[in-house]
Structure formats: structure tokens, C-alpha cells
Amino acid sequence: MRSVEEALAGILANATPTPSEWLPLDSCAGRVLVHHVVTAASDVPPFANSSMDGFAVRAADAPGMLKLAGEVAAGSREAPALAAGTAVRIMTGAPMPAGADTVVPLEEAKESERGVRVPAAEAGAYVRPVGLDTRAGDQVELPVEPLTPASIAVLASLGIGEVEVRRRPRVAIVSTGDELVAPGESLEPGQIFDANSAALAAAVAEAGGEAVILPLGPDDPAAIEGLVRWGIAVADLLVASGGVSVGSRDHVRTVIERIGTLDFWRIQVQPGKPLAFGAIDGRPVIGLPGNPVSALVTFELFVRPLVRAMLGLSGDGRPRVQARVDEAIPKDEGRRAYLRVVVQRDGEGYVAFSAGGQASSQLRPLAAANGLLIVPEGVAATEPGGTYEAVLIGAIR
Numbered sequence: 043m044r045s046v047e048e049a050l051a052g053i054l055a056n057a058t059p060t061p062s063e064w065l066p067l068d069s070c071a072g073r074v075l076v077h078h079v080v081t082a083a084s085d086v087p088p089f090a091n092s093s094m095d096g097f098a099v100r101a102a103d104a105p106g107m108l109k110l111a112g113e114v115a116a117g118s119r120e121a122p123a124l125a126a127g128t129a130v131r132i133m134t135g136a137p138m139p140a141g142a143d144t145v146v147p148l149e150e151a152k153e154s155e156r157g158v159r160v161p162a163a164e165a166g167a168y169v170r171p172v173g174l175d176t177r178a179g180d181q182v183e184l185p186v187e188p189l190t191p192a193s194i195a196v197l198a199s200l201g202i203g204e205v206e207v208r209r210r211p212r213v214a215i216v217s218t219g220d221e222l223v224a225p226g227e228s229l230e231p232g233q234i235f236d237a238n239s240a241a242l243a244a245a246v247a248e249a250g251g252e253a254v255i256l257p258l259g260p261d262d263p264a265a266i267e268g269l270v271r272w273g274i275a276v277a278d279l280l281v282a283s284g285g286v287s288v289g290s291r292d293h294v295r296t297v298i299e300r301i302g303t304l305d306f307w308r309i310q311v312q313p314g315k316p317l318a319f320g321a322i323d324g325r326p327v328i329g330l331p332g333n334p335v336s337a338l339v340t341f342e343l344f345v346r347p348l349v350r351a352m353l354g355l356s357g358d359g360r361p362r363v364q365a366r367v368d369e370a371i372p373k374d375e376g377r378r379a380y381l382r383v384v385v386q387r388d389g390e391g392y393v394a395f396s397a398g399g400q401a402s403s404q405l406r407p408l409a410a411a412n413g414l415l416i417v418p419e420g421v422a423a424t425e426p427g428g429t430y431e432a433v434l435i436g437a438i439r
């Protein structure tokens with residue numbers, strides 16, 4: 043059995059980034075740049091301009107009564123030059139008139155038929171100098187994470203209209219089990235709704251990938267082989283769920299072994315001990331346990347970092363906090379547990395509560411949880427008053 047670290051290292055060992063593609067800037071929300079450092083082609087802002095609606099003046103003329111000599115608005119191609127003893131009405135974003143060095147905001151000036159009375163002003167006040175944000179030639183470093191609205195705005199302000207991003211990793215999803223019926227259809231005796239296909243597809247999208255959901259697979263080796271070959275043909279990575287354990291109807295692992303290579307199939311983790319990892323035709327294949335909580339938690343631990351590695355990102359992109367626990371939440375002593383908890387602020391720190399039943403079939407506590415509390419191997423329960431690391435999978439409310 044692999045430890046969580048050994049299993050993750052094995053899964054990430056041969057991860058290769060997807061090829062790149064060029065996209066218009068307005069279509070790349072959440073996409074990942076190939077180059078996170080860009081060279082600025084021009085100054086931002088490209089010219090000195092006013093940060094307020096007011097009057098452009100010479101600081102040397104203030105305080106005083108100045109003659110109003112024209113007006114300049116945002117978008118004006120040229121600003122009137124400013125003569126000594128005069129002021130020019132200026133709008134936010136308008137270019138500074140030559141000769142003016144200062145802006146007096148409207149609310150500080152008093153306008154009359156005789157002109158504009160301005161108070162004393164500090165030279166440069168309310169002027170955004172050329173290149174305040176960025177100088178032409180600057181190396182602009184953006185965070186190595188999916189593009190945020192702010193990073194997109196930085197690129198746009200630099201005049202970049204198209205960017206080179208990683209293609210979203212395509213992830214084929216194959217849920218297996220004779221008992222499964224697609225949600226929306228009706229159940230016959232002995233059947234349950236497939237909770238995994240749509241959920242794993244959502245987890246793929248959240249990680250930055252693109253899911254391809256294949257039809258539900260019966261517990262039949264030939265059918266599973268057909269679906270696995272299909273997934274491998276259309277995707278960069280195949281994620282199956284169910285059928286990786288030791289039951290006589292568990293065929294996913296044996297199919298991987300037969301038509302590809304199986305690296306390992308058990309991890310010391312709770313939930314999720316049976317997890318098969320291997321490769322077919324050079325593409326990674328992961329068989330997750332079928333229990334929906336196990337499938338989603340092991341996706342979080344092992345597939346999310348793989349999808350991110352294929353995007354050129356490191357880690358899982360999740361914040362972590364230390365949280366105190368006041369209850370004894372039981373767990374399997376032999377495995378590291380990722381308990382479903384609600385993390386809340388508590389003074390300077392955080393406190394975590396069990397989000398509900400911790401069985402790997404109990405989905406609602408997972409949906410209610412905003413954290414996975416990491417409780418190490420070798421203990422059979424959390425220690426009341428003890429502090430544990432929690433991976434935040436949702437917002438703190």
C-alpha cells in the first residue's frame with residue numbers, strides 16, 4: 043500500500059503539460075498562460091493624465107485667481123498648452139496640458155465669472171504620471187495560477203489582445219456499476235442513481251480541465267475495456283469510478299492491467315483505499331473507488347493535482363489552515379483520514395466541526411463541508427483540543 047505522498051508522486055511523475063493554443067483575451071477566464079512573464083510594449087498609462095475632474099494648473103500659480111482657458115476631456119487627442127496664470131478644465135483620464143503640473147479637484151476650486159480661485163496645491167497632485175503602473179520594457183510577472191479578472195485586466199492594459207494558454211486537459215469520465223441509473227431516469231429494484239459522473243465532471247472543470255462523460259459502464263470486463271479504450275482515444279486522461287476493489291465484479295483494475303500497465307492500486311487513505319493508477323497507450327488512467335465520497339475526495343487528492351500539473355501548475359491550489367477540533371471523530375487507525383469538516387474562524391485561529399457522518403457513502407456531509415481535516419495514520423480518532431491541518435475546499439462562512 044502506498045502512502046498519500048508516494049501515490050501522488052507516482053501520479054505526477056510522468057505528467058506532461060498539454061499543448062498550447064492562442065485565444066482572444068476575452069475568452070480566457072480561468073485559463074492558464076504558457077508564459078507568466080510578459081514584456082510591456084508600452085507605458086501604462088501611456089501619457090500623464092488627471093486622476094480627478096477639476097482644473098489643470100501650475101502649482102507655482104496656486105493659491106490664486108486663475109483665468110479659465112479651455113477644457114480637455116478623456117480621449118482628447120491634444121490638450122491645450124497652459125499659459126502662466128491660467129487654468130484648464132480637465133476631466134478624469136484626460137491628458138495633462140503641456141505646462142500644467144498639478145490638478146485642483148472641482149470640489150476644492152471656486153468658479154466665478156472672473157475665473158477659478160484655487161487653494162495652495164502640491165506640485166504633481168492628482169496627476170497620474172506616464173508609466174505610473176508599468177514602463178515600456180518592464181517584465182510584468184503574473185501569478186502562476188488560472189487567469190483572474192485582475193490578471194486579464196493587466197494584460198488588456200498592456201494592449202495584449204490574444205494570449206497563449208494551455209489547452210484544457212480533456213478528462214474522460216467512466217462510471218461503472220450494474221446498479222447505476224442516470225439521474226432523471228427511474229429506478230428499478232436494486233438500482234441507485236449515478237452520483238459520480240456529473241460530480242466528477244464538475245470537479246474536472248473546477249480543476250481547469252474539460253470533462254468528456256462516457257456512457258455508464260456495466261460490471262462486465264469486455265464492456266469496461268471498450269469504454270476505457272474509447273476514453274483513452276478521446277482524452278488526455280481517463281478517470282473511472284467503481285470496480286477497483288477485490289469483489290468478483292470489480293473489473294476496472296484488471297482491465298488496466300491487461301491492456302496497459304498498473305502502477306499501484308491501494309493507498310493508505312480514508313476514504314478511498316482502493317485507487318488504481320496506471321497508463322494505457324501512454325495516457326494516465328485512474329480508477330477511483332465507487333463510493334461517491336471516496337471518489338470525490340480521492341479526486342481532490344490525486345486527480346486535481348494531476349490536472350493542474352497538465353496545465354503547468356503546481357500543488358492543488360487550495361488554502362490550508364490549522365484548526366482546533368473539540369470532539370473525538372473516529373477514523374481508521376491504519377490510514378490517513380481526510381475528514382469532512384466545517385471550518386470556522388475562532389478568535390485568531392480556526393475551529394473545525396465534523397460536517398456529519400463520515401461514512402464514504404454519506405454525501406451530504408461532504409457537500410456541507412468546507413474543509414478536509416487531515417488526521418494522520420496511527421490514531422483512531424481526533425483528539426479533543428488537538429490541532430490539525432485542514433485543506434479548504436470551500437469558503438469559510
Ligand code: AMP
Nearest residue numbers: 217219235236237238284285331332333
Ligand atoms: P465499488 O467501488 O464499485 O465497489 O462501489 C462501492 C459502492 O459505491 C457501492 O455501494 C456502489 O453501489 C457505490 N457506487 C459505485 N459507483 C457509484 C456511482 N457512480 N454513484 C453512486 N454510487 C456508486
Ligand code: MG
Nearest residue numbers: 219284285332
Ligand atoms: Mg461496483
